[in-house]
Amino acid sequence: MSKVLVVVESEQKARTIRAQMGEQFVPVVIASPPARALYQPPAAPDRRDPLNFSFQPLPVTANLLAQIDGSPADTEILLAFDSDRRGEYWSWLLNGCLIQTTAGRRRVHRLRLAGLAAEQIRLALRQTDLVAEEAALAQIVRDTFNECFVRHCRRLLGTTTGPRGLPLTMTSLLPLFLLQERAAELKSNRSAPRTEIKVRAAGPGGEFDLRLVEVYGLVSDGVFRDGGQVRRALELLRDQPLRVQAVKSTPTEIKPPLPLQLAELLAMARRLDSLSPRRAFLALRSLYEGCRVGGEERGLVSGWGLWGGRESHSSLLQNSRRRAQELWGEAALGPERDATGAGGLLLPLRPELTPEMVGSELGEERAAIYRLIHQRALASQLGPARCQELELEVMAGSACLLQTTGLALATPGFLAAEPDGVRRELLPPSPLAELSEGAELVLRRIVPEQAVPDGAGYFTLEELAQQLLDFSVEPDAGLPMLLDSLLAGEYLSLAADGSLRCRENSDRLLAVLARAFPTMGGISLAAYFEQTVGEVLSGRKSLRAALQQFDQTLMIQGHPLVKPRMPSLPPRRSGSSGSIIKGGAAVVAEEAAPPPVVPLEQEQPSPADGGREEPAWEPELAPEPEPEPEPEPEPEPEPEPEPEPEPEPEPEPEPEPEPEPEPEPEAESEPELESEPNPAVGLEAVAAPRKKILVRRVKGAGQGGAKRKLVRVIRRK
Numbered sequence: 001m002s003k004v005l006v007v008v009e010s011e012q013k014a015r016t017i018r019a020q021m022g023e024q025f026v027p028v029v030i031a032s033p034p035a036r037a038l039y040q041p042p043a044a045p046d047r048r049d050p051l052n053f054s055f056q057p058l059p060v061t062a063n064l065l066a067q068i069d070g071s072p073a074d075t076e077i078l079l080a081f082d083s084d085r086r087g088e089y090w091s092w093l094l095n096g097c098l099i100q101t102t103a104g105r106r107r108v109h110r111l112r113l114a115g116l117a118a119e120q121i122r123l124a125l126r127q128t129d130l131v132a133e134e135a136a137l138a139q140i141v142r143d144t145f146n147e148c149f150v151r152h153c154r155r156l157l158g159t160t161t162g163p164r165g166l167p168l169t170m171t172s173l174l175p176l177f178l179l180q181e182r183a184a185e186l187k188s189n190r191s192a193p194r195t196e197i198k199v200r201a202a203g204p205g206g207e208f209d210l211r212l213v214e215v216y217g218l219v220s221d222g223v224f225r226d227g228g229q230v231r232r233a234l235e236l237l238r239d240q241p242l243r244v245q246a247v248k249s250t251p252t253e254i255k256p257p258l259p260l261q262l263a264e265l266l267a268m269a270r271r272l273d274s275l276s277p278r279r280a281f282l283a284l285r286s287l288y289e290g291c292r293v294g295g296e297e298r299g300l301v302s303g304w305g306l307w308g309g310r311e312s313h314s315s316l317l318q319n320s321r322r323r324a325q326e327l328w329g330e331a332a333l334g335p336e337r338d339a340t341g342a343g344g345l346l347l348p349l350r351p352e353l354t355p356e357m358v359g360s361e362l363g364e365e366r367a368a369i370y371r372l373i374h375q376r377a378l379a380s381q382l383g384p385a386r387c388q389e390l391e392l393e394v395m396a397g398s399a400c401l402l403q404t405t406g407l408a409l410a411t412p413g414f415l416a417a418e419p420d421g422v423r424r425e426l427l428p429p430s431p432l433a434e435l436s437e438g439a440e441l442v443l444r445r446i447v448p449e450q451a452v453p454d455g456a457g458y459f460t461l462e463e464l465a466q467q468l469l470d471f472s473v474e475p476d477a478g479l480p481m482l483l484d485s486l487l488a489g490e491y492l493s494l495a496a497d498g499s500l501r502c503r504e505n506s507d508r509l510l511a512v513l514a515r516a517f518p519t520m521g522g523i524s525l526a527a528y529f530e531q532t533v534g535e536v537l538s539g540r541k542s543l544r545a546a547l548q549q550f551d552q553t554l555m556i557q558g559h560p561l562v563k564p565r566m567p568s569l570p571p572r573r574s575g576s577s578g579s580i581i582k583g584g585a586a587v588v589a590e591e592a593a594p595p596p597v598v599p600l601e602q603e604q605p606s607p608a609d610g611g612r613e614e615p616a617w618e619p620e621l622a623p624e625p626e627p628e629p630e631p632e633p634e635p636e637p638e639p640e641p642e643p644e645p646e647p648e649p650e651p652e653p654e655p656e657p658e659p660e661p662e663p664e665p666e667a668e669s670e671p672e673l674e675s676e677p678n679p680a681v682g683l684e685a686v687a688a689p690r691k692k693i694l695v696r697r698v699k700g701a702g703q704g705g706a707k708r709k710l711v712r713v714i715r716r717k
Helices: 011-021 059-069 085-102 118-125 133-157 170-189 227-237 262-273 277-289 310-328 355-362 364-379 461-470 478-488 504-516 523-538 543-557
Strands: 004-008 025-029 035-039 053-057 076-079 108-110 195-203 206-215 242-254 291-293 296-298 385-396 400-411 440-450 492-494 500-502 576-580 586-590 683-685 692-697 710-714
Touching (some): 004 011, 004 059, 011 118, 011 296, 035 085, 053 059, 085 133, 133 523, 133 543, 170 461, 170 478, 170 523, 206 227, 227 400, 227 440, 242 400, 262 364, 262 478, 277 364, 277 478, 310 364, 355 364, 478 492, 500 504, 523 543
Antiparallel strands (some): 035 053, 195 206, 206 400, 242 385, 242 440, 385 400, 576 586
């Protein structure tokens, strides 16, 4: 049987495939984009032709092309890049490059591997498919519009990066826009100050929190709108005995969660194991591409890509279900999970390999990630957790009513498999379970807190990932790297409750962008970007027409904030110079040296060739325009006194006539004073008698023209 060329993006992935499948499979590593796509615009600008590209191979594909040339004609070529957006894009580039290079004579197929174990690889080989062109086109169109946006950021801000080196692309700015919009929404809802009062109480089963919901004659909804109401409620509540007035119990159940996906894994790794998004993802990639366990290179978990095969994920879910049945019995199982839309689920390839069995060989970080994935996969196959929902009413004296709710666990269900999961607070016994009507409670402390509107909290990592998906930003390998750069660059902070908040660098950058795009900043700019990309992908506009419109819109709406770099000019020369006329005295002329001539191409430096300064943050921004003060009325000028008439100058005595000179030989005669203009100094000597020499400045010798001045020099005998 002929060999199979398998193209992958890492050496570890190549080693794992060779170890699992034998020498028949020959991995070829291409660790960077394999080719360059060149857009071929339609002949007419108004035509809406499909997106057409030609491909130019890059040097990283030289090894693959050499192996293809030296292999038999029936050699199969499989593109086994990751099943995410980047993997689909690279597969499209390489597929187009190979079709052009081999004139379509070679068979190229897409191999989407859910996992790197022998069973999963053989299953994927039965499902080889063509390259998904739609995902690749979406990526290259987005990159094209991002390049245009970056150029305008350089024109408007003088830089293409924000504080701490964050690239100013729409992909990196979109999370900041979303969090800014949510923060503004919360601020608008909290415009009026409102306060809630919570009470920490203790009973036979332990401590718990109560909320003051009613103070007779003062408030009836538990919200205190001014300080006077708060002080009055505290006076009525302080030193009052607490007594349980009513207990209501309702049976309920909590459904098991789905297996982990990338965003939820990053959040849990941060909360439980203090791993940054980047470190958590690198551990996940290592578990997917292969680890040495038991002396064998093998993958341990499935991939995170949304383009994985449905059949492969169905097989992995069945493996987890069989393992859960072995551990807890068939009665503990819940309904089977449907694999529809199962792309991106993180599952163990061999559930029988427990975290305890492989933890010592994986290291701390990889063992923590494997534990989270393994526990959640088994928990997803178990039944729901059954509990009692308890509602408690407590009276403080005769005027204050307090309430609380809680869950008392009856049957653990899926919680037995995931002690570190989302509802781990249910595992300890509830302090409300032992309370009954008339029970006495002990008041520990009273805590006034600001009221938070229902359903209007900050985004968590999982919610932010879902919002990004609505803008067609998939949770792939770029998401954890972006989140890590935002957290490390002091753009975001992750609170203890898992919520994301904007920090100072985010506020600085968004404030500058709001000045640069005063009419379409923030989420409106992101929505316009997404709308324009969608028009190209749907075929309503050609890429060239849409890009021209996008560029023109940003040119009109953008407001430059940087100061242009002015060309440096040499200093001006001082004013006067003298010239000696042959046979006469010095003639002093008031001169102003003309400014140096600047070539036309240097007069206005363009942004494209570095005509604007490249600032570091803080950028050198033009100050915001301030309202001009109203001019004060000028006082009426005093009438100037009439100048006294100047005395008439005395007439100059006429010079005595000179005796006529004797005729001299022609060779020794002095030259005529008639001369051609001297372009070096801009002066012209005009023929005149020997007694009078007229010197005139040529009009236009300097910039804007120089004043004419006539200097009469009378040479006396």
